[in-house]
Amino acid sequence: MLKILILFVLSVCSVFGYFTLPGDCPKNVPVKEEFRLASFLEKWYQTHYYSTDGQKLNNCSVIQWETTRTGIYLNQSRVDRGLFHRYTIGKLEIPPRIEDAARLNVSFTFPDAPRRLTVRRYPFYVLATNYNYYATVYTCEYSPLIDKHFIYVWILSRHQILNDVSKELAIKPLSALRIDPKNLVKDDLSKCSPKYFEDMQAEPMTFRYPVPIH
Numbered sequence: 001m002l003k004i005l006i007l008f009v010l011s012v013c014s015v016f017g018y019f020t021l022p023g024d025c026p027k028n029v030p031v032k033e034e035f036r037l038a039s040f041l042e043k044w045y046q047t048h049y050y051s052t053d054g055q056k057l058n059n060c061s062v063i064q065w066e067t068t069r070t071g072i073y074l075n076q077s078r079v080d081r082g083l084f085h086r087y088t089i090g091k092l093e094i095p096p097r098i099e100d101a102a103r104l105n106v107s108f109t110f111p112d113a114p115r116r117l118t119v120r121r122y123p124f125y126v127l128a129t130n131y132n133y134y135a136t137v138y139t140c141e142y143s144p145l146i147d148k149h150f151i152y153v154w155i156l157s158r159h160q161i162l163n164d165v166s167k168e169l170a171i172k173p174l175s176a177l178r179i180d181p182k183n184l185v186k187d188d189l190s191k192c193s194p195k196y197f198e199d200m201q202a203e204p205m206t207f208r209y210p211v212p213i214h
């Protein structure tokens with residue numbers, strides 16, 4: 001019994017550890033105006049990122065949009081812990097209101113997970129982009145259970161290297177989120193042939209899921 005209790009406490013702590021900022025997600029985060037989704041598709045490299053829980057889990061992150069008959073899908077691939085090439089497929093939810101065009105959501109489906117956790121939806125807001133060079137994307141998740149939130153920011157580039165001018169523009173939206181650009185982590189896109197290649201969907205590592213309370 002004690003063992004089970006300890007295991008439970010450990011797993012709850014590790015889940016809660018992701019949520020480090022007090023209160024709910026920031027309201028009214030300014031997003032890209034007159035966002036054109038069609039110009040935002042295709043492939044992006046993550047050159048830098050920011051994660052409020054400070055976790056550094058992967059390199060070689062690439063985002064690739066695929067359009068199929070059933071919708072638009074996001075393929076997030078990366079190298080986890082320098083060893084495993086993995087990917088996650090999410091479905092894009094297109095906002096119905098034109099003024100919300102940049103407030104995208106992506107949802108991930110895990111058929112084998114417990115029922116409450118099968119579909120997970122996350123915001124995927126485009127804060128800035130010029131479509132041809134850079135994009136800044138943001139997600140935030142709130143855990144009502146502990147009243148804290150988690151933020152992740154992607155600095156994306158059409159090329160493996162982000163030029164200085166584009167980087168300046170890409171990090172501009174960070175000030176509205178009170179994120180110091182010094183805390184951005186550089187993604188290493190140079191060693192992307194890891195030992196293991198996993199050809200099945202894995203957990204998305206850039207989002208954090210709060211324990212649901214019902």
Ligand SMILES: *[C@@H]1O[C@H](CO)[C@@H](O)[C@H](O)[C@H]1NC(C)=O
Binds near residue numbers: 087089
């Ligand atoms: C996702 O992208 C990775 C890297 O490009 C690729 O290896 C993988 O096959 C893709 N997965 C799907 C289902 O398209």
Ligand SMILES: *[C@@H]1O[C@H](CO)[C@@H](O)[C@H](O)[C@H]1NC(C)=O
Binds near residue numbers: 056057059080082
């Ligand atoms: C990412 O790459 C950097 C630089 O090569 C390395 O120091 C770091 O350990 C890598 N991180 C992971 C999670 O593989």
Ligand SMILES: *[C@@H]1O[C@H](CO)[C@@H](O)[C@H](O)[C@H]1NC(C)=O
Binds near residue numbers: 103
């Ligand atoms: C995105 O998710 C939020 C919160 O679940 C929801 O309020 C909003 O309507 C969703 N937007 C789309 C386009 O599905």
